[in-house]
Amino acid sequence: FPYVITTLSSIQIFFVVVLLFAANPFDIIPYAQLGGYDDGRGLNELLQNYYMIIHPPSLYFGYVGMSIPFAFAMAALISGKLDNEWVIKIRKWTLTAWFFLSLGNLLGASWAYEVLGWGGYWAWDPVENAAFMPWLTASAFLHSIIIQEKRNMLKVWNMVLVLLSFILTLTGTFLTRSGIVSSVHSFAQSDIGTYFLSFLVLSIVVSVGFLLYRLKDLESPNKLDSMLSRESAFLLNNLVLVGAAVAILWGTIFPVLSEAVRGVKISIGPPYFNKVMVPIGLMLLILTGIGPMIAWRKTSWQQLKKTFVWPVLFSILVCILATILTSIFYTIHIAVITAFTFCAFVVATIYLEYKKGIQIRMRALKESFLQALIRLVRKDERRYGGYIVHLGIVLLFIGFSGAAFKVEKEFQMVAGQAQALGNYTFRYDQIDVARNTHKEVFTSKFSIWKNDKPFSYAYPAKVLYRSQIEGEPPQVGTEVFIKRSLVEDLYFALLSFDENQQSVFVKVIINPLVQYIWIGGLMLVLGTMIVMWPAPRRKQQQRIA
Incomplete structure (x- = not known):
C-alpha cells in the first residue's frame, strides 16, 4: 500500500514542519521570560488531577488514529481500487480511534465535574465540541460500513464519512491551538493556527478533488429495496449523526465568523446546543432500538408488529411510571419522559436479542445460561458487543435526562x-x-440531614497555591465534595470564605441520575473492547474466504 504510506508520510511531514519552525518543544526559553520562576511555573493547578494522566493521551490517540482510515481512503481514491477491501481494513482502525475519543470525552467530562466546581460535566465548550464532532461522524461510519459489507451500498457516503472524520480532527486541533476561541479546556496559546488552517484547507481541497474525480467509480450497484429495512434505518441514523456534527460545528464557529464578517462577536452558549441536540439525541436513541431489529432488504408491516410488540408495550409501561414518578417528585418534562420511554424501548430490544440467542444455544447445545451467554458473545463479538455499547448509550441518556431536575x-x-x-x-x-x-488548604465542614435524619458530612475546600515570587497573589483552586448515589449526587463547592469571621459562601447542587453517565461510559468502553477483541482464527479464515 504505497499510497497509504505516502499519505501518512505527508501528514507526518506537516507536523515535523510545525515542530521545527513554529513550536519546537526543545527551544530554550530566555531567562527574562521566566518572570522570576527559575524552575518554571509548574503544572497548572487545574491539571493536577488523575484524570489528566489519561484524558489528553486518549484524545491524542483518537485524533491521530483517524489519520489511518484517512490514509487508506486516499490510497483507494488515488489508486482507483475502490472495492470493499479498504473498508474492511480500516474498520478496526476506526473503531480504535473511536474508542479513544469516547474514553477521552468521558474522562474530560469527569474532570470538569470534579475539578471546575460549577456542578456540570459538559458545557458545549469549543474544545469539547472539537473532540465530539469526529466522534459523531466516526460513529456514523461504523454503522454504515456494515451496509457496504452486507449489501455493497453507500460507497460514496462511507468515503465522505472517513474523509470528514479526519478533517474534523484537524478542525478541532486548529480551534484548540489557534486561540481563536476561548475555552476552559485550553491551557496553551501558540501562533501555529496559520499552519493548521493551511493544512486544513489543503486537506479539504485534495480529498474533495480526488473524491469528485472517482465519483462515478464509487457508484454502488445496489439500491434501497424498501424504506422499511435495516439499510434505511442505518442511513437515517447516519443522517442524524452527521446533522448533529454540522449543528455543533455551526454553533462553534459562528461567533468567529460573525466577528470576522461583521466585527461583532456573538456568544452562542449551552441554550442553543441543548435546544438543537435534545431532539437529535431522542431521534438517535429510538433509532438505536429500531435499526438492529429490522430485517435487511425489506420488512413487512406484519413482521414489524411482531418484532416490536413487546418493546412497545414495555416502553408504554415505563412512560406511564415515569410520568407518575416525575409528577410526584419533580416537574414533568416532556423531553425527559420521552427519553425514558425510548430508553425502555432500546433496553427491551437488546434483552430480546440476547434472550433469543441464549435460548437457542441452551436448547441446541445443552449449555448453561452462563455458558450460553459467554459463548454467544464470543461467537459474534461485533454484534453482541455492539448491543453492550448501545446499553451504555441508554445509561448515558438516563444520566443526561437528570439534568432537567437539577x-x-x-x-x-x-x-x-x-x-x-x-x-x-x-x-x-x-x-x-x-x-x-x-499551599494553604481551607477545608469547611458541613453536617447534612436528609428528610430530617442524620445523613452525612461534606468537606468542600479552597486551595491557595503560593507563588514563588514574593508579593504575587496565589493561584486559587477548588476541591468539591460530592456525595454520590444512584438516585442523585449532593454537590458542594466552596466559592469563598472569611477565615476571621468563620463565614463561607458555598454552592450546593442536587444532581439527579449523574452516576448513570459514568456507569454508561464504563459500559460503552466494555462493549467497545468486546467488539475490538480479536476474532477466533477459524472465524477470521471464514471472513477472508
Missing part, C-alpha cells in the same frame, strides 16, 4: 447556621486550615 443554590453562611435545599438540611460547622511550603 437544583442549585448559593448560600452565605456563618458557623452554626443551617440552610435547606430540597429534602436536605445542612449546617456549616467550621473551617480548618492546613499549611505547608507550597
